[in-house]
Amino acid sequence: MKKLLIIIATAIMFIQPTVNTQKKDVKFNQNELEVSLNKFIEERKDATAGVSFAIFENGNLIIRKDIGYTDVQNKVLVDENSxxxxxxxxxxxxxxxxxxxxxxxxxxxxxxxxxxxxxxxxxxxxxxxxxxxxxxxxxxxxxxxxxxxxxxxxxxxxxxxxxxxxxxxxxxxxxxxxxxxxxxxxxxxxxxxxxxxxxxxxxxxxxxxxxxxxxxxxxxxxxxxxxxxxxxxxxxxxxxxxxxxxxxxxxxxxxxxxxxxxxxxxxxxxxxxxxxxxxxxxxxxxxxxxxxxxxxxxxxxxxxxxxxxxxxxxxxxxxxxxxxxxxxxxxxxxxxxxxxxxxxxxxxxxxxxxxxxxxxxxxxxxxxxxxxxGISSLETSGEVKDISGIYFSKRTIENGFGRIYKYISGIMPVFKTDDSRIYNLPGNMQIIQIDDFTYMQVSENGLMFPIYLKDNNVLESYTSDYERFSLIELFIAGFLIVGTLICFITYLIRIIYLFIKKSNNKELYLSIGVLLLSLSLLFLWLNTETDKTIVIINSMVTTLLGIIPIIKIKYLLKSDNKKLISQWILVFIAIIPFIALIFMQSYIF
Known part of the structure; x- marks a missing residue:
């Protein structure tokens, strides 16, 4: 609890030592506000490019500040024409x-x-x-x-x-x-x-x-x-x-x-x-x-x-x-x-x-x-609830090849600390439990906003819900993403090996097909910002190539190598991008 109070106090002091956390109406003394603002600006001058801000009271603009540059190198100041x-x-x-x-x-x-x-x-x-x-x-x-x-x-x-x-x-x-x-x-x-x-x-x-x-x-x-x-x-x-x-x-x-x-x-x-x-x-x-x-x-x-x-x-x-x-x-x-x-x-x-x-x-x-x-009350109460885990924003992609971004973008890992009410986030941010349903996300730069507990697996931030990943889904997604990359590397090496060895053409062509499947899938995942026509063609090619691992299984079952464990390992690796293709196209896991 002592650590919690220190963190809250530090967050408040960093923003403004004299802020009242209880009053519903923080009355402005304009001179004092100007002093506080000048201090605020001075502390951040080396970390500011250009900014303009205005403060209103009783509906009227009472303070405006234009700070920094529109062009730092040439010292072009921010002004009313910026x-x-x-x-x-x-x-x-x-x-x-x-x-x-x-x-x-x-x-x-x-x-x-x-x-x-x-x-x-x-x-x-x-x-x-x-x-x-x-x-x-x-x-x-x-x-x-x-x-x-x-x-x-x-x-x-x-x-x-x-x-x-x-x-x-x-x-x-x-x-x-x-x-x-x-x-x-x-x-x-x-x-x-x-x-x-x-x-x-x-x-x-x-x-x-x-x-x-x-x-x-x-x-x-x-x-x-x-x-x-x-x-x-x-x-x-x-x-x-x-x-x-x-x-x-x-x-x-x-x-x-x-x-x-x-x-x-x-x-x-x-x-x-x-x-x-x-x-x-x-x-x-x-x-x-x-x-x-x-x-x-x-x-x-x-x-x-x-x-x-x-x-x-x-x-x-x-x-x-x-x-x-x-x-x-x-x-x-x-x-x-x-x-x-x-x-x-x-x-x-x-x-x-x-x-x-x-x-x-x-x-x-x-x-x-x-x-x-001012600042809302940060007095803590209520039962401690463990919200640690890896969350994804519901502002995500569930349907289609872009689903990979659910697992690599918009992720919010929430880590436990020694204090049961405090959780660490990446980027020097923390979440503090205030009461049974209220948490406060804070950072050293003044960012502070509430997060509310909807249920055991869903947090409500102000612009989006966040849901805790199931460990099974996260494991499978990670396995398929890494496995597709491994498939590409494995079959690239195998093609070089078969070419040097001058093996039969059918095995070489199937290996090239698997390589192209994994490459096409990786390209599809990494290029969602590409032109829509290119993406559609890429998606169609990837889908067509998805049949290659099935053909490879059929070929192996008829070959003399069907009893070799190494050949079945290669088949297993070839199937990974095929499974990933299906997994990433589905609506929900």
Whole structure:
């Protein structure tokens, strides 16, 4: 228990020594806040590329800071003309647009979304249960992660892109029954934007410019994949560099431009000033004409999803929640070189908005929160429960060749420590048990958010559920992945041996077939970001080659070598990629 208290205290002190963990409303003394912020900035100056942030109180912007550089090497300072990518904060434009249409009676949030889509558009549906717009907002429509690439630098693809084309091209399988699992989905959010297109008969970017950007004076923000809807933004973004700053490793990505075809889910780009106007418009009580009726903004923050075993709001019409002294509502976003976030305490009308040209930046995007919002109580109670194990994010791929990424990406190992309430995670992070169902994930850079226990095998993080792997599934998957690699190496050596020995052609050809099967499967696993046509051809070739191990067994049974153990070992190795092919194509283990 002593160790637990030290960890909690350290996390709080790192963020702000004088934070009050009990008060529901942390009153600002602006002078003291400025001193704390200057200290905060000074401590991080050597680990910061470029960042802009704003703090709001009583709905008004009271502090803005522009720090660092848009081009570190040439010392180009971050200023009011710097542009940043919103990343997934762009999704808030979808949800606000949906509430605008709800307000006008054009969109029923609880209606089956197929009412607003072309007939049979959702060819990926597996379950008969209807999907509602609320399900899209809550990321509970049941879609797996997209397999095919949704970002490109190909100008021809961008020129011919429409949201409908991008959705059809990247359409993922539905693997969960609606409302049963929370699994963050860029595709599901973009589908919501396509519904808005169908209702309004205009492309989503045009709708947003007309009904959001122009209404609140956001004149320096673009939304299309190549930002061609605002030439000034496009030209300015082409001069902006992005970076990766982790510990002592600093990497300059250059302009690092990648265009998002599912653009409503993450392509918004613009000045921090515009971003702050949008933040201000979302604070209750501010009349910036975002909605015709102020009550619609109140509706926006009404809960649409709760955590399973506690009376805590998880999502409100697409706005996620975090727990500090009060519940705060908002969204974070990441692209290949930028990080942004906005979070609002609707009760006290406070907000923090941050934009950075760093990949995966958290020190400002989350570290500022306790200064503004305070910290929720970290007093521990309840029965100690062992949550150690290896978890996978339910934002994953269960159906198709991309299933391998379930086992190599999005994994969360949770390790026991000497203290039964503390667990270690990779990346110098920890999970602390607070009560029977509440855990807090913390890191030294200020990242702090709750995780809730759904049942013995499922944890609920705010954007996705995590399920503990069965050891059997993990063992089989690991065996098949490693076994396929071993098969490739073994049969490469065997082909060389047979060629030198000048063995009979049939054995040589079968060995080449097995080699090609393992190679084709490995290539398929490692190239999910390849063009869809190439992947489909690769998948068909791999499937056809899958018959080779069967032919090899049949050949061995008729040969004089059928009693040799070494030959059956070779057959066993040859069968591994065949089994892996079947295993990776299945829905569930």
């Amino acid at each position: 542009v940043f990518e919103w990343g997934s904060v762009s999704k808030l434009l979808i949800w606000v647009s949906a509430l605008q249409l709800y307000e006008k009676g054009k969109l029923d949030l609880n209606e089956d979304i197929e009412k607003y889509l072309p007939k049979n558009f959702l060819s990926n549906k597996k379950f008969d249960k209807k999907i509602t717009f609320i399900d899209l907002m809550n990321h509970q429509a049941g879609f797996q992660e997209t397999i095919y690439p949704v970002e490109t630098t190909d100008e021809e693809i961008i020129k011919n892109n429409t949201l409908k084309k991008a959705l059809i091209y990247s359409m993922p399988s539905q693997i969960y029954e609606p409302k049963s699992v929370t699994a963050y989905s860029n595709w599901g959010a973009a589908l919501g934007a396509y519904i808005i297109e169908n209702i309004t008969n205009q492309d989503f970017a045009s709708y947003v410019h007309e009904n959001i950007f122009n209404k609140i004076g956001m004149n320096h923000t673009a939304l299309l994949p190549d930002w061609s809807d605002n030439n000034w933004v496009k030209e300015t973004r082409n001069k902006m560099n992005s970076y990766s700053y982790f510990d002592t490793v600093k990497e300059d990505f250059g302009t690092n431009i990648s265009n998002i075809l599912l653009y409503p889910s993450g392509a918004a780009t613009g000045t921090a000033s515009d971003f702050y106007l949008f933040t201000e418009a979302l604070i209750p009580g501010n009349d910036l004409n975002l909605f015709n009726n102020p009550k619609t903004l109140e509706k926006l923050y009404e809960p649409t999803l709760y955590y399973s075993n506690v009376n805590k709001v998880r999502n409100s019409h697409g706005f996620w929640t975090l727990e500090y002294s009060n519940t705060v509502y908002g969204h974070g976003g990441n692209t290949v070189g930028f990080t942004s976030s906005l979070w609002i305490d609707i009760e006290n009308k406070k907000a923090v908005a941050v934009m950075s040209n760093e990949q995966g930046e958290t020190a400002y995007n989350y570290g500022l929160h306790p200064l503004v919002f």
